[in-house]
Amino acid sequence: MTWSEMQPLLAQACWDTLYMVGWSTLIAVVGGLPLGVLLVLTDRGGLLQNVLASKVIGQIVNVARSLPFIILMVALMGFTRTITGTTIGREAAIVPLAVGAIPFFARLVETAVREVDGGLVEAVQSMGGNTWTIVRKVLVPESLPSLIAGTTTTIVALIGYSAMAGTVGAGGLGDIAVRYGYQRFETELMWITVAVLAVAISLIQFAGDHAARALHRRAGTSGPAPRLRLLKASTATSKTV
Template identity: 55%
Template structure:
């Protein structure tokens, strides 16, 4: 029985890995600059832009407040527009990315706001330009917190990827629903749950190790 299940489980795990990795990379590509701007565009800050704050702050909050499964269904037309289909692994990446962007943006914003303001003032006193302050001071100092946040995002996306299995997205969630729940196979359900736990533990351990390596206090 295990010999029959193992290839399917491996394929589903690889699909989940592909979905989560793609969504995390794309979400970071958009969420990182968005988070930096949210953290530095307030009154008197590096890139003061109050209109940006008042516009994108509520949008980020609103997107984060929508339950993921509802978001995934609500943006099906957008998903079809982007990838040409609303089912499968490639389609799942779209709602996962949309959900990840505001989550990552707030994580980046929070990590940057934790940086000692004295470091920013010192860099400015030495003639550093705003972009240099961000790249040379804020992001390096906030890196451990950012890594912890991205690790949390990855773990959250793993859970979300299991949810989109309910709408035919593939991966471990789809395997658990179609082969486990619908076919009354508790062994398949157990295998999926155990695999998800192992994957989450590995991701969390890797993220914690990377954060420790990036923390200057541990050097």
């Protein structure tokens, strides 16, 4: 196969992979962020302590994370067909990708939020801040560098999952590698696909690490005292409003 024949295939495959990973990442962040925060809030000693709810949510997350992605795709075929009207193609692949990524990202969010300095939480509580204020002004902003790193990890994992989804007709780079590299013995195209995936993952990891380090340095240079003054001002404003 010549390069002129490979180029349109690779271009379409890259777009399909970007489409699947982009939408599934967005859904994972929207669903996983509140779920991860809720795991912290309802845990023992949390602001909304409810041990039973925490254990139930945690168990659901653990079960969802324990399923291999290929099994998850098969198990969700009925649900996927209900949502998208089909079980084949990039739109159909987004459903299991998002469902598999939500609990994965939720655990990363939980770890990130637990690292927040408890003194800042207590300070906002002493100012009269409620749970929503603490989540919005302390937990999420203070854990943002770790959340960026967790999002990067999730994107990298989703790229791998999307390649696996390509084996069942979802399209993307995984589909190219299987259909042409494996079934038609186009080894050159397969290795080009591997190279494209490696470069994409390296660039995403570099960008995510750079953003996380930049946010961490900014938080470190500001120090706790200025942050407390800012939190006090914002809390007072919220109470006034």
